[in-house]
Amino acid sequence: MAAAALLSFHTVSPFPPILSSPIITIKPRAVLNEARKMRVPYELKQGQSRLFHELPSGLNMEVIMQKGAADERNKRKIENPPLIFVHGSYHAAWCWAEHWIPFFSASGYDCYAISLLGQGESDEPAGSVAGTLQTHAGDVADFIRRKLMSPPVLLGHSFGALIIQYYIANIKNDQFLDLENLYPKLAGAVLVCSVPPSGNSGLIWRYLFTKPVAAFKVTRSLAAKAFQTSLPLCKETFFSAAMEDHLVLRYQELMKESSRMPLFDLRKLNASLPVPSVPKSSIELLVLGANDDFIVDGEGLKETGTFYGVSPISVEGVAHDMMLDCSWEKGANVILSWLSGLSTIR
Template identity: 30%
Template sequence: MLEVIDKGSVTEAHPVPLLFVHGSGHGAWSWDDHFIQFFAERGYRAAALDLRGHGTSTSPKPLRKCTIDDYVSDVAEISDGMPIRPVVVGHSMGGYVVQKYLESHEAPAAVLMASLPPGGSVAMTLRRMRRHPWLAVKSTLTGRQLPGLTPLPLTREAFFSPSTPDNVVARCSARLQEESAKALVATMSSKGIDVARITAPILVMGGECDGGVSTNEVRATALAYRTEAHLFPDMGHDMMLEPGWRSVAERVDGWLESRGI
């Protein structure tokens, strides 16, 4: 059973709902701290799901065996249950899931926030292995990512900027969970995303202080979709949790309004 945080309702000004898809090790909570209420108050119906095995969503198989295709099915299930196809908003690995979803599903628009690029996570994984070779070895041997993410200096490095308040970093660290190693490996597939099959207009955003997805990768994603990369200074990977989250939400809101959504 998939759990969804669902607030607000569609309005004449914003007739299309929004569906938020979280990243690796996160859950719907990452959107609920700020974004869901922000968009609900702006007259949108805003929903965020816990992908199977995450947060309060159950899974018919162990999380370690879940695949990117499983996550795409989760997005499709929630999307298909809405009266109108939603704008899909994906963060990090969730952005990769959104791109996979768009290969075979229509959407009025999509937003990619600090998303894995269409080519996948190989470059990001190699950078992390060079920074922390022993942690990479342990993660490979055990299939567990949390030991390399939950110590606060590592949480900050992976998800936040150097200036993010300690309490924000600690709150995120306490809520992180394991991710499916099978899904993470799939993001390193040489096939990547077939961008030619994606027709939805896409807003691409990233943080200049992102310890995972580089600014060059954000630009490459934008180039792949023939659009502009919107980069935010002093912003880490978890753009929706950073103190400057409102500027990100306002950029999304403005872009949607410009498209009549």
């Protein structure tokens, strides 16, 4: 019974498998529905702006942006790659705007946080789900291709990191098919608390046999969406124990409103694992995990690092929502150090 419950969770959870179909992007049709925005609005911070990128489908995708600070020594902006942030399930662009976008923009990086379709302030497509890994990655690629002048670094969290893995795999495929412009080149990628490339089956069985209580809690929290109504469960699922309750309540309300429709039909994706492999060192990549992650365990983090031929880094004292947690700067500093090394390689 426990196995069935957890497997049920993973058909509606933020841990989908990777779609490995051809690279033809399916464009959803717009829905003329004015009652589609978040009822709990996110107020932007100083220096941030919200724009809406019109996709080829006619749908508008929310983007929160903040330009990089100028170098005070010579009064010109530092030459850094732009950063694009992709959220996971039950989140939207706001989760990056809270701490990490101000942090990285202050360090000279132009920052863009995307809300996937059907999430945050983005439009909803027709149908019962927001799209597929293929269409979401295609939407990110469309923004890069039409709005950016130089290759960016993609940073994804949880499910957003899976979208990035799909994107990376299709850069290779595009090169082989001489269709490189469909998925523009990247300066690098950061996978934050990502689901392993093989999917979630390993996580499922490890939780069932080693942490059955945690397995039940994860199922209740995410599959039944109990995190939306239970403050203790929301904190345990996404945040550190030291996180202040008033912050958990605020983010809980925003998470309720962020995902107005499922990102995709996970049952249609289960047979398409694992993620297509890429040549080692084909892209500069950072695999970053959280030592107190309640969802993605250490074995999952190790698997992702091994798959891409890099040594993963696990940050002490932070939980799954590393970018919102009370010690959010720990992960941000690791990424900033990696980005500094990336600039020397370039």
